[in-house]
Amino acid sequence: MKKGWIAYPYVVWLVIFIFVPLLLIVFYSVTKTTDEGIVFTLEYFKRFFEPIYIMVLLRSLYLALISTIICLLLGYPLAMILASKEFRHKRVLLLLVVIPMWMNFLLRTYAWLTLLEKNGVINTFISFIGLPKMELLYNQGAVVLGMVYNFLPFMVLPIYSVLIKIDKSIIEAAEDLGANSRTVFRKVIFPLSLPGVVSGITMVYMPAVTTFVISRLLGGGQFTLIGNLIEQQFLYTGEWGFGSALSLLMMILILFSMAIMSKYEKESEGGGLF
Amino acid sequence: MKRSLKLKFTLLLAVSIVSILLLSGCGQSYKATIRVYNWGDYIDKSIITDFEKEYNIKVIYTTFTTNEDMYVSLKSGGSTYDVVFPSEYMVKRMINEDMLHKINLDNIPNYKYIDDKFKNLPADPNNEYSVPYFWGTLGIVYNKTMVDDPVDSWEILWNEKYAKQILMVDSQRDSIGLTLQMLGYSMNTRNLDELEEAKQKLIEQKPLVLAYVGDEVKDKMVGGEAALAVVWSGEAVAMKWENPDLEYVIPKEGGNLWFDCAVIPKVSKNKEEAELFINYLCDPEIAYRNTDYIGYSTPNIETMKMLDEELLNDIAAYPSDEDIANAEVFDDVSDALEIYDRIWTEIKAK
Numbered sequence: 001m002k003k004g005w006i007a008y009p010y011v012v013w014l015v016i017f018i019f020v021p022l023l024l025i026v027f028y029s030v031t032k033t034t035d036e037g038i039v040f041t042l043e044y045f046k047r048f049f050e051p052i053y054i055m056v057l058l059r060s061l062y063l064a065l066i067s068t069i070i071c072l073l074l075g076y077p078l079a080m081i082l083a084s085k086e087f088r089h090k091r092v093l094l095l096l097v098v099i100p101m102w103m104n105f106l107l108r109t110y111a112w113l114t115l116l117e118k119n120g121v122i123n124t125f126i127s128f129i130g131l132p133k134m135e136l137l138y139n140q141g142a143v144v145l146g147m148v149y150n151f152l153p154f155m156v157l158p159i160y161s162v163l164i165k166i167d168k169s170i171i172e173a174a175e176d177l178g179a180n181s182r183t184v185f186r187k188v189i190f191p192l193s194l195p196g197v198v199s200g201i202t203m204v205y206m207p208a209v210t211t212f213v214i215s216r217l218l219g220g221g222q223f224t225l226i227g228n229l230i231e232q233q234f235l236y237t238g239e240w241g242f243g244s245a246l247s248l249l250m251m252i253l254i255l256f257s258m259a260i261m262s263k264y265e266k267e268s269e270g271g272g273l274f
Numbered sequence: 275m276k277r278s279l280k281l282k283f284t285l286l287l288a289v290s291i292v293s294i295l296l297l298s299g300c301g302q303s304y305k306a307t308i309r310v311y312n313w314g315d316y317i318d319k320s321i322i323t324d325f326e327k328e329y330n331i332k333v334i335y336t337t338f339t340t341n342e343d344m345y346v347s348l349k350s351g352g353s354t355y356d357v358v359f360p361s362e363y364m365v366k367r368m369i370n371e372d373m374l375h376k377i378n379l380d381n382i383p384n385y386k387y388i389d390d391k392f393k394n395l396p397a398d399p400n401n402e403y404s405v406p407y408f409w410g411t412l413g414i415v416y417n418k419t420m421v422d423d424p425v426d427s428w429e430i431l432w433n434e435k436y437a438k439q440i441l442m443v444d445s446q447r448d449s450i451g452l453t454l455q456m457l458g459y460s461m462n463t464r465n466l467d468e469l470e471e472a473k474q475k476l477i478e479q480k481p482l483v484l485a486y487v488g489d490e491v492k493d494k495m496v497g498g499e500a501a502l503a504v505v506w507s508g509e510a511v512a513m514k515w516e517n518p519d520l521e522y523v524i525p526k527e528g529g530n531l532w533f534d535c536a537v538i539p540k541v542s543k544n545k546e547e548a549e550l551f552i553n554y555l556c557d558p559e560i561a562y563r564n565t566d567y568i569g570y571s572t573p574n575i576e577t578m579k580m581l582d583e584e585l586l587n588d589i590a591a592y593p594s595d596e597d598i599a600n601a602e603v604f605d606d607v608s609d610a611l612e613i614y615d616r617i618w619t620e621i622k623a624k
Contacts, residue, residue: 052616056623113490118499135438138485220485221444224623236446237615238342238349 028244044245053229053246060226063140063215064208067147068155071204072197074148075155079196082156083163094160097153109146109217116142116218138220146214154203162196163189198261206254226250304332308356308547311336311344313534316359316408318567325554331547348373354541356548362397362533363604365404370606374403375538381549384556391595392573395533396603404535405552408570410507411593411601412448412530415514415522420501428456428525431502432475437482441494441503444486446618447604448530449476452504455527455602462605466613473617477624486622495520506532508570510590522590528600533573 032041047053081087082094100108115121116136123133136142166189174184212227221228226246233243304326314337322333336355338344341364347353348368360368368374379385385405392406416425420439423430431440431452442449451461453472463469484500495503496517505513510522536552538545554560558576565572565581571591572578578586585591607614 052620052623056619059623113493117494117497119497216444216488217490220483220487221622222480222483222486224619228622229619232615232619234346235340235343237611238346239612239615240346 025244025247028240029248030245032241041241044242045249047242048245048249056224056229057226059223060209063143063147063223063225064205067144067151067208068201068205070144070148071152071155072201075152075200076159076197079156079159079163082160085168097156101153105150106213108150109214112142112146112149112218113137116145137218138222140219140223142218143215143223146218147208147211150214151204151208154207155200158199158203159193159196162193166192202258202261205257209254210250305330306544306547307332307334308544308551309334309336309354310551311338311348311355311358313337313359314339316534316568318564321555321560321564324560325551329547329550329554331550333551348539348541351541354543355539356542356544357551358537358539359407359534360537361604362395362535363606365535365537366397367606367608368537368539369398369403373540375540375542375545376402377405377538377552378545378549381546382553382556384553384558387556387558387561387574387576389573389575389578392533396605397533398535404537405556406573407534407536407555408508408565408568409531409533409573410571411524411598412443412452412504412506412532413510413522413524413590414502415495415505415510415520415590416502417495417498417500417517418519418521420498425502425521425523426526428452428527431504432479432482434482436501438484439501440479440483441491441500442479442483442486443491443504443506444488446614447607448504449486450614450617451530451602451604452525455530456525461530461602462607464607464610464613469610469613469617473621476617476621480621480624507590507593508568511585511588512569514588514590522588524589524593524597524601526600528602529598531598531601531603533603 029044030040030042031038032043078093078097082090082097084090087093113120117123118133118135118137120136122136127133170192171184171188174188179187209225210227212225212231215221215223215225215228230243230246230250233239233246308331310322310333312335316337317335319335322335325331326333338347341361344358344360345364345367348355348358349371365374379401382405388406392409393401395404395406398404414425414428414430416430421430421436423433423435430436431442447461450469450472453475454463454468455461457468457471457475459465459468459472485494487494487503491503491505492509492513494500495505495513498517498519505522507522510520514520514522536555538548538552542548555564556574558574558580561572561574561577562580565574565577569591578592589597
């Protein structure tokens with residue numbers, strides 16, 4: 001029995017809210033309104049290749065990369081703890097990872113403002129135990145912290161869901177054959193968890209590259225990222241053409257990195273995002 | 275099976291559509307509807323409800339965050355608005371681009387309460403298109419306990435003594451404009467050499483700047499996180515209430531004087547109702563409620579008479595004519611906006 005009609009609302013949805021906007025972005029990025037009407041132009045793309053904008057792009061990629069690496073280093077062990085049989089308070093820990101996500105993202109970032117500021121909670125504590133106050137807010141470190149804090153669950157959860165599905169008998173077999181725990185991890189667990197790692201990396205890297213709120217609030221507007229640049233074009237300068245060109249290039253870049261990622265993901269099943 | 279499911283689905287859809295129609299018919303029937311487009315948190319909402327009751331006109335109220343934001347959504351079409359509140363330079367741009375209706379002042383008798391000094395502004399020399407809503411200045415707010423030099427010039431923002439204690443405003447026109455003014459140029463310049471000089475000055479200043487901020491500036495200054503900040507006067511009034519150590523000055527170079535005005539865009543089909551709404555806002559009593567809620571400065575003479583003596587003497591809220599004698603008003607520089615944007619990006623991305 002075919003139920004093709006069930007898909008129609010989704011198709012309509014896709015066309016209206018994804019396909020058409022995408023076309024509009026492409027349209028805006030290659031056209032310009034002059035006195036003679038709308039003409040084709042590539043000047044917005046040309047403008048992007050000026051050193052200043054390339055620098056902004058590189059900074060976005062760099063900061064997102066750092067945050068992703070930190071998320072992976074912090075997230076993997078946490079996912080392992082969550083997935084292990086022996087750990088009793090697993091549910092509580094899992095809840096603690098998820099609960100912050102119930103709160104609004106903007107609100108959580110604002111909270112860091114009050115935590116990190118000069119007379120904020122952390123500095124008050126530092127000076128209470130007799131240490132000099134530190135400049136915690138409005139620097140690159142604060143931006144990375146904001147990204148790691150906000151996107152860590154997106155790294156933990158995919159890895160966790162893959163780890164928990166690993167057949168325990170495979171691990172037992174490896175142990176029976178004389179592998180010590182390090183070898184088991186290196187040769188069995190880690191390779192099997194790779195799909196989760198890959199989707200974790202994608203899920204952290206993508207929003208980190210495109211964020212504009214974190215860099216504006218925690219970076220004090222001094223660390224312009226590609227997201228800020230796009231926002232600026234739409235909200236302040238009204239240069240939709242340049243903004244669209246930037247968004248388009250950003251999308252191509254993400255598509256490109258996802259293609260590389262999916263190469264690693266192909267063979268193994270489950271846990272993958274795409 | 276398939277057919278019955280389809281039938282059920284159609285039935286469900288039909289029922290919901292009918293009920294929506296019925297429900298919407300149930301509410302109070304208004305004789306007209308106007309769409310008002312204003313800055314975020316820039317009106318006492320109870321005024322809207324009162325207006326709806328008094329005139330039986332429904333108000334659909336939406337907000338924007340920047341002049342450009344508002345301009346773009348009007349320009350791109352698709353959305354109809356009847357009353358919009360742009361700043362003076364945007365009023366001028368919209369007049370130039372033939373986007374505004376002429377307002378019939380006969381329908382706005384309360385216009386007589388608007389102070390004469392806010393009439394015949396350069397943006398709208400014959401008062402044909404706009405009615406002033408609120409006004410203010412751009413200046414420096416500083417913490418008396420943290421700054422011991424006299425604060426009377428933009429130059430203090432380049433004083434290395436206050437490194438990492440200076441908050442700049444995250445707004446292209448304002449930050450570049452004040453630097454131009456400090457260098458002795460016009461805030462509205464299109465001269466590339468002058469703009470280049472301002473850019474170098476701002477890049478030079480960057481190591482001293484703690485952050486380029488928007489709305490957070492209020493919390494930061496009240497909490498003593500920084501010593502100096504560039505702010506709009508209305509914000510300064512609110513900050514001083516919360517932290518008496520703060521003081522506001524209009525720099526001797528002149529500062530910037532701004533006006534937000536009510537206008538009726540050409541896309542409006544309810545011009546008379548829109549005029550009725552603008553007139554309502556100019557009513558001294560209503561304007562007082564609004565001023566009291568927002569804290570910005572009113573151009574309404576009768577409303578000013580109702581205000582506290584203390585507030586009237588506050589230079590942040592109601593500077594004297596002398597204080598604003600050298601203040602410059604923003605002009606429309608839309609043809610140079612791309613240059614401004616490029617400069618601002620270069621400064622912030624450095």
